[in-house]
Amino acid sequence: MTVATLVMGGLTALSLWMYKPAAVLSVALWVFVMAFFRDPRRMKLFARGELCAPADGKVTEITYLDHHEDIGGPAIRIGIFLSIFSVHANRSPCRGRVRSITYAPGRFLDARHPDSGQSNACNMLILDPNPPVTGPIIVRQIAGLIARRIVCNAVVGEDLMIGQRFGMIKFGSRTELILPNRTDSQIKAWIGQTVRAGITVVAVQQPVLIRGGSHDTHRKIGQPA
Numbered sequence: 001m002t003v004a005t006l007v008m009g010g011l012t013a014l015s016l017w018m019y020k021p022a023a024v025l026s027v028a029l030w031v032f033v034m035a036f037f038r039d040p041r042r043m044k045l046f047a048r049g050e051l052c053a054p055a056d057g058k059v060t061e062i063t064y065l066d067h068h069e070d071i072g073g074p075a076i077r078i079g080i081f082l083s084i085f086s087v088h089a090n091r092s093p094c095r096g097r098v099r100s101i102t103y104a105p106g107r108f109l110d111a112r113h114p115d116s117g118q119s120n121a122c123n124m125l126i127l128d129p130n131p132p133v134t135g136p137i138i139v140r141q142i143a144g145l146i147a148r149r150i151v152c153n154a155v156v157g158e159d160l161m162i163g164q165r166f167g168m169i170k171f172g173s174r175t176e177l178i179l180p181n182r183t184d185s186q187i188k189a190w191i192g193q194t195v196r197a198g199i200t201v202v203a204v205q206q207p208v209l210i211r212g213g214s215h216d217t218h219r220k221i222g223q224p225a
Contacts, residue, residue, distance in 0.1 A: 042091075042198040046162055049132050049184075051093040051203040053195035054139045055175035057082040059202075061117075062191060064181060070126060070138055074181035078189055078202055079117060081174055088168045090152075091197040092160040093177055094137055096129035101156060108145055117142060117176060123150045123167075127160065133205050138178035141169050163198030179203060 061079030068075035082088055106121040121143040129135040141150045152167035160166060179185065189195065189202040
């Protein structure tokens with residue numbers, strides 16, 4: 001970003017000296033680049049079991065899947081479309097350890113195309129979340145028609161905090177959050193909602209109360225009694 005900023009600043013100064021209309025265009029382009037690469041500081045306290053949006057943008061898909069290979073069972077997929085005006089930083093939806101990172105080459109369809117999620121080049125990050133969230137939790141960074149560079153700074157074995165930045169997709173793109181569909185999974189997002197990475201709660205996994213004689217206990221669905 002520093003190099004791009006210096007280059008644009010130099011071009012702006014040169015065009016201003018040579019030709020004022022060109023300077024206006026250079027300034028507009030410089031402002032756009034600065035706005036695109038912005039990374040506002042975000043801090044929020046989350047309740048136990050909450051998962052936040054992994055990207056800024058608009059929720060365009062909430063799909064209940066009968067089976068997802070990487071989840072190992074029923075799953076819920078939340079798709080978020082990022083326009084060129086969105087903050088493009090990707091953030092971890094929960095606390096957890098990075099299990100794997102896999103890049104898959106593919107096409108570069110418009111991120112709003114219904115086949116973009118399955119056909120486009122993408123990077124898949126799988127997290128083993130900290131309790132009470134059950135996993136695995138998957139974040140897919142998907143390239144778009146204009147966005148053709150995916151950046152992922154996380155490494156396998158790294159512990160991420162909820163809302164921690166781990167990468168970005170440059171220009172318009174799509175990000176997916178995939179989580180197990182279990183009895184205690186509650187989706188808080190809705191189609192058309194504008195969400196903010198590291199801020200907006202999109203799902204909750206609540207512990208369930210198990211009645212056990214004189215003592216009540218809590219456990220997560222899928223955990224042994």
